[in-house]
Amino acid sequence: MNMTYRPDRTPPEGPDLDAAFAELRAAEPPPRPAFMETLMADALAAMPAAAVPRRRGAGRMLLAAIGGWVGGAALAGAAVGGMAVGYLDPVGLSPVLSDGDLAYEAADAPADALLAFAEEAGL
Amino acid sequence: MTDEPDPERARDAALLAAYAAGDARAARSLVETHAPRALAVARRMLGSAAEAEEVAQEAMLRLWRIAPEWRAGEARISTWLYRVVANLCTDRLRRARTVPLPEGHDPPDERPGAVAGLIEGQRAAALARALADLPERQRLAVTLRHLEERPNPEIAAIMGLSVDAVESLQARGRKRLRALLAGTELNYHEG
Numbered sequence: 001m002n003m004t005y006r007p008d009r010t011p012p013e014g015p016d017l018d019a020a021f022a023e024l025r026a027a028e029p030p031p032r033p034a035f036m037e038t039l040m041a042d043a044l045a046a047m048p049a050a051a052v053p054r055r056r057g058a059g060r061m062l063l064a065a066i067g068g069w070v071g072g073a074a075l076a077g078a079a080v081g082g083m084a085v086g087y088l089d090p091v092g093l094s095p096v097l098s099d100g101d102l103a104y105e106a107a108d109a110p111a112d113a114l115l116a117f118a119e120e121a122g123l
Numbered sequence: 124m125t126d127e128p129d130p131e132r133a134r135d136a137a138l139l140a141a142y143a144a145g146d147a148r149a150a151r152s153l154v155e156t157h158a159p160r161a162l163a164v165a166r167r168m169l170g171s172a173a174e175a176e177e178v179a180q181e182a183m184l185r186l187w188r189i190a191p192e193w194r195a196g197e198a199r200i201s202t203w204l205y206r207v208v209a210n211l212c213t214d215r216l217r218r219a220r221t222v223p224l225p226e227g228h229d230p231p232d233e234r235p236g237a238v239a240g241l242i243e244g245q246r247a248a249a250l251a252r253a254l255a256d257l258p259e260r261q262r263l264a265v266t267l268r269h270l271e272e273r274p275n276p277e278i279a280a281i282m283g284l285s286v287d288a289v290e291s292l293q294a295r296g297r298k299r300l301r302a303l304l305a306g307t308e309l310n311y312h313e314g
């Protein structure tokens with residue numbers, strides 16, 4: 001068997017490039033699904049932070065339970081006020097808190113009212 | 124140049140605005156539309172599936188970063204992305220030419236022609252190998268025109284060249300491809 005090169009058989013316009021390009025386009029392998037998911041994860045990670053819903057941590061849940069930042073600030077203010085009263089022992093409050101009559105009247109007022117009610121009812 | 128509204132640009136701008144506002148569906152739409160194209164061009168330019176994925180991933184990351192500043196009507200995402208991919212590929216090809224390999228390094232065969240082995244069909248495989256033998260700019264101009272089917276004015280914008288220069292690259296590329304493919308179809312007869 002004798003193989004002889006015959007370049008004259010090649011058509012003058014050469015191979016059909018357009019048909020070959022069409023075959024190559026059709027044969028293009030699709031991206032790997034795992035790669036596409038990686039790209040999707042990148043997209044979500046790079047999404048502007050303000051727009052991405054975040055998981056709420058324990059601190060945020062506690063803050064929400066006491067009424068958000070306003071509620072938290074009010075609670076903190078009340079706590080500081082209470083500590084200040086306890087620490088400074090304001091003079092203006094002492095007569096009220098230490099007056100024996102007032103304290104007696106205040107403490108016995110409910111008992112007196114019950115006694116009067118019982119007498120009127122003939123008990 | 125015309126001032127006619129370009130529906131593709133408008134759709135691109137709307138999708139990127141939606142993405143920037145936190146719409147995950149917009150992100151998926153952008154990934155599914157543009158990533159395969161970016162990957163295909165990178166594969167054709169680099170010849171390595173792994174490197175092409177790295178380039179496409181980096182290009183998409185740059186798209187996400189620019190999304191909040193994307194202005195409607197400024198450009199098509201495809202044009203912008205192809206340009207980024209082309210630049211990233213050029214950088215890699217230049218580095219590969221200038222950085223010496225470490226002693227004893229035996230890299231896998233990841234020349235552009237190596238990808239051709241993955242493609243079914245003899246004619247397509249032969250064309251893929253021939254494309255890999257084209258000079259870099261001819262390969263890009265031919266790939267964008269005949270595989271990505273982009274119009275020449277867009278290719279000119281991607282490559283930063285005039286339309287005439289792009290057409291010249293394509294003409295030389297096609298001529299060389301014909302010669303390379305004719306060489307694979309040598310005719311023999313039994314004498």
